[in-house]
Amino acid sequence: MLGELPMTTATNLCALACAVLQEADPTAKIAAGAAVAEAWRAGTICHIGVCQPPLRPARPAYPELRWPRDMPRRSTSGQRGRTALLHAIAHIELNAVDLAWDLIARFASPDLPRTFYDDWISVAADEGRHFTLLAARLAELQAAYGDLPAHDGLWRAAENTTGDLTARLAVVPMLLEARGLDVTPAMVDKLSNAGDLRSANILQLIYEEEINHVALGRRWFEWSCRRLGVNPVDHWRDLVGKHCKGVLKPPFNHAARSQAGMTTIYYQSDA
Numbered sequence: 001m002l003g004e005l006p007m008t009t010a011t012n013l014c015a016l017a018c019a020v021l022q023e024a025d026p027t028a029k030i031a032a033g034a035a036v037a038e039a040w041r042a043g044t045i046c047h048i049g050v051c052q053p054p055l056r057p058a059r060p061a062y063p064e065l066r067w068p069r070d071m072p073r074r075s076t077s078g079q080r081g082r083t084a085l086l087h088a089i090a091h092i093e094l095n096a097v098d099l100a101w102d103l104i105a106r107f108a109s110p111d112l113p114r115t116f117y118d119d120w121i122s123v124a125a126d127e128g129r130h131f132t133l134l135a136a137r138l139a140e141l142q143a144a145y146g147d148l149p150a151h152d153g154l155w156r157a158a159e160n161t162t163g164d165l166t167a168r169l170a171v172v173p174m175l176l177e178a179r180g181l182d183v184t185p186a187m188v189d190k191l192s193n194a195g196d197l198r199s200a201n202i203l204q205l206i207y208e209e210e211i212n213h214v215a216l217g218r219r220w221f222e223w224s225c226r227r228l229g230v231n232p233v234d235h236w237r238d239l240v241g242k243h244c245k246g247v248l249k250p251p252f253n254h255a256a257r258s259q260a261g262m263t264t265i266y267y268q269s270d271a
């Protein structure tokens, strides 16, 4: 258990990030991540360190993870439909927690500025809060994370980019999280129309915070492109074509994307 920081055995940020990744229980994982974030902000973690993160983070026995094509058809109406929707988003948020810690542990390097770690630690903490809010809402609906199967596509996308920070930023925040901005407003409307304002409000809060995650991803991607001496738009298109062909499809939420600095020049071929 990592709820209390094992500072004696893991004195550097990377080792602590790896310990979060190796915690299987979602509640303990998020508590551990929050403790690392607090220690980082308080300045008590003095070294970045090095650590080889696991290829896959530890996860609870349930939900059963399936390929997206093997997922059962999701009911879209009534409380069952809403529960399935919230369960699917909770799973995405738990993946997002691990993705943020994996980014830190995997790509840590002495030539990255402290603000890189500040930003991704704060993203990890946000994702943990998102999962916690959804898990609490599922409980109010007499359900729990793990009750339904969940698809494993998100982590598999991350596995394709384990060797390249720029590719990871191109795919995870700038492609997949930006896709979340496209689809979430319709989910908020659907929940509101069904009279489930509590769930709608949670998704709205997540949506607003995710705009910042896309913005941070875009900012660090462009920083990384400057270091490599490549054009960010061309490089992003190359990386997305290589790692996630076919994922970039309209409709796009232009307003939210542009708030995050993901202007159409990135994602529209005729822009």
Ligand SMILES: [Fe+2]
Pocket: 093, 096, 126, 127, 130, 206, 210
């Ligand atoms: Fe999130």
Ligand SMILES: [Fe+2]
Pocket: 096, 127, 177, 210, 213
């Ligand atoms: Fe996020």
